[in-house]
Amino acid sequence: MTYFPDTADFQKLSDHKRKMEDFSLRTALEGPGRFEKYSHSLENMVFDFSKHLITDETQDLLLSLAHSMDIEDIRDKMFAGEKINITENRAVLHTALRAPRSSSIMVDGENVIPFIYDVLDQMRSFSESVRSGHHKGYTGQSITDIVHIGIGGSDLGPRFVVDSLVDFCSGPALHFVSNVDGHDISSTLKKLSPETTLFIIASKTFATEETMLNAEVAKRWLLQSAPLGSISKHFVALSTNEEAVLRFGILKENMFPFRDWVGGRYSLWSAIGLSIALAVGFEHFRALLDGAHAMDQHFKTAPFDQNIPVLMAMIGIWYINFWGYTAHLLLPYDARLGKIAKFAQQMDMESNGKAVDRDGNIVDYATGPVIFGEPGTDSQHSFMQLVHQSPTPIPADFLIVKKPSHDLKENHNSLIANFLAQTRALAIGQTLDEAGSDISRVFTGNRPTTSIILPELTPFYLGMLIAAYEHKVFVQGVIWNLNSFDQPGVELGKKLAKPLKENIISQKIDPSLDGSTKGLLKTLIG
């Protein structure tokens, strides 16, 4: 693969960046037509890139770089089911999960679409049975509470979607347990009754330490009052490992499978999304898939200069690799989207937080950014001070929903005003003159933001939004020549935890451990 700093485009962008150091966003925004040129609309969802440190030349160079790094080719390979996850020798097919029933996508000689739709049909039928009250617990009562037990990719997606779609939640109450810290599950179970609680155990391998420990706690809790046979009524599994699921006591018909070409952080679209369907109803889960599919089609077919995920990605590359801005802020001006940064952290940082490229070389350029964020306007009274004034700018995505689900007009007007005021303040700053000669109130401005407007917070638009970020991360991974689909860091932690756990259980500290670990261990078990 091409080493991207060696491309002619990279060199041109480096030169161009030096010229752009004098670029004034304030001046550029005064000129006509900038919004019309740099904002894009898809299904009435607006992405405005006009508050970026870019000119036509910047965009041309960035898109030329994208072309020269073969984005189209690798994108098409992903959609076609080729094994682009090279370290694990797997296809990467979350896009297939939202493809229409009439599609055909081949993996190892099998069209995977019928399998996908079989599982979707199973999910529809089960979610309707639980939501209608037809599915009963061991004392014949309907389900009032669902505990989704998973971690990482088997947790963050459903958690974020259910949280965001609070206005669509009409089924049993959803609870999420992920942490191996026993406070997580113990505080959750305290509130629930075994007779009316359904547990969803979400683990691709059905061997994830945290999830299986918590599943065992849940099982013991149920069996304190319920007979052994009740496991089949109160536990379902989302997994690829049938043998382990059956061994746990879960019926085959209550296992919702998926395949190894679904990466954890792209799994909310698969059986892992069962909790979403249970919370909001299957038709809304389908709308979520349809929204993602609309973004897939756009990403696959739109020319780069109108391709929203490509533009998001390349603007990110511009800041990370040419300006040295290595953090990225996600600011939802909507309380319902409050967990988007937590969700995107996994999607982005686990995918592109790598230092070894696909050819086995240690990279010498910056890769994935640090993602963080909390809702506006809250964050205006918190960390936004740094975003406005710190020596190193932090590019940000501002998100807002045009039509709220409440009728508090004045609150919404104030929300919009603050949303606009922040991006405007970041862009234009405040001169010494405007600050009344008080230098502590001078803001340099020139701090770049993308504004994203969702017409309404529906499953469809949420699906579009998530898929846009997925493809953004994908494009950046291609530019950096990374395998965005593995996670060796997770494995290393597991490998080192195992012997330490044995030390803790046996209360015997391995003398060959490092001094700090020995000291801490002694404190913790002493």
Added chain:
Amino acid sequence: MTYFPDTADFQKLSDHKRKMEDFSLRTALEGPGRFEKYSHSLENMVFDFSKHLITDETQDLLLSLAHSMDIEDIRDKMFAGEKINITENRAVLHTALRAPRSSSIMVDGENVIPFIYDVLDQMRSFSESVRSGHHKGYTGQSITDIVHIGIGGSDLGPRFVVDSLVDFCSGPALHFVSNVDGHDISSTLKKLSPETTLFIIASKTFATEETMLNAEVAKRWLLQSAPLGSISKHFVALSTNEEAVLRFGILKENMFPFRDWVGGRYSLWSAIGLSIALAVGFEHFRALLDGAHAMDQHFKTAPFDQNIPVLMAMIGIWYINFWGYTAHLLLPYDARLGKIAKFAQQMDMESNGKAVDRDGNIVDYATGPVIFGEPGTDSQHSFMQLVHQSPTPIPADFLIVKKPSHDLKENHNSLIANFLAQTRALAIGQTLDEAGSDISRVFTGNRPTTSIILPELTPFYLGMLIAAYEHKVFVQGVIWNLNSFDQPGVELGKKLAKPLKENIISQKIDPSLDGSTKGLLKTLIG
């Protein structure tokens, strides 16, 4: 003030850093006595700095720099009530809020301790009255739910503390509303009954736009069913502005005052902490203050080489200004401490996210870091991939509680093992040999962490922990010669939001606005 890059120590540290590029944490940790030398214990709470890229020389140079920047002098001025918040001409006295009743601290000729204890007595009496059920709503029922309405400093502190002390929560259920986004308050009110709900309106000025809009929504909601006079039974104020509080309809006896020398982000120790006292009981609130006071005493008196906040701060300076590591991760291995990063973001990024020093110079060095974090082990399955392997290391604080409040032994053992495994993996990495010659599994290691062990998650230890971070941020602000106590960025946003709100209400777009803002405005109000 001294420009710190001009100090001899800065130059020595720059030279020393070049030598330290060959430092191997793996090798250093194999040597004897490192844990004993670099870990510190206070009230049985352990802070282990031995997994840092430091030697005795590093520590000596960093502490020498601290001395040469007059940390002791400015620290003593802060404790003594001098007006070190120079842009606002105010004292900075959150430490006085946790001082013993017998202390004497003078501000403008007044000993502030009697005032502080009057308010504490008022808080004790009111919280006991509500918690015992003696305080009644307008239909004669006791209070079951409390809605704390505030934002930024009037929200994040109480929210974090109440969340963390979940095991001590024995009073009415606490709900927090902060965002001006109407979904925040509307979804909260949906669950409540006006007859049994108490609203706490927390705003220093009683003019914060978000808080006052939400307070008005709450008032209208109450008055839909309750008579006008019931406001006095269902609303209390935490504020410095008596006139505005009375105008709202709140009785003077239900107003809990504080003074202008309490900064928002240090206000949980003041009347703003009333919600904490209501949730956990006054005696536990007192223990929280006592814990913070214990850390204050330590910070005031311990020599720098044993001074925990000073060491935390100077190690941070080492990475930020000499290694160029500008992000900082907070990783609580305890679900109850899950919001610590959100809380610390304000404390740190609002304090030191500045680019103008106390003498009015634009700084040319890095200042406050980007703070982020989510609980471990969750984050191991999310962004930790990047923390292990990204080209730029991210220093981290790992926190764990020795004694859990549940009895799930296996979960806790696994939690400890993972906690230790992560810091060990970050420190020692994995060589190509250890990775079975798979380069994608090579970890450079040398990634620095502090480990913090709380004996138990009690109010006292939580108070110590928060105060340690407050003083860390203070010390860093002094090194960078910043005023850590103002927040001009918040003001700029407010100033620009006002005319935009008028545009929205009148549906008339000011033609002199920038093109992007006009385009977005048209989309949002169209």
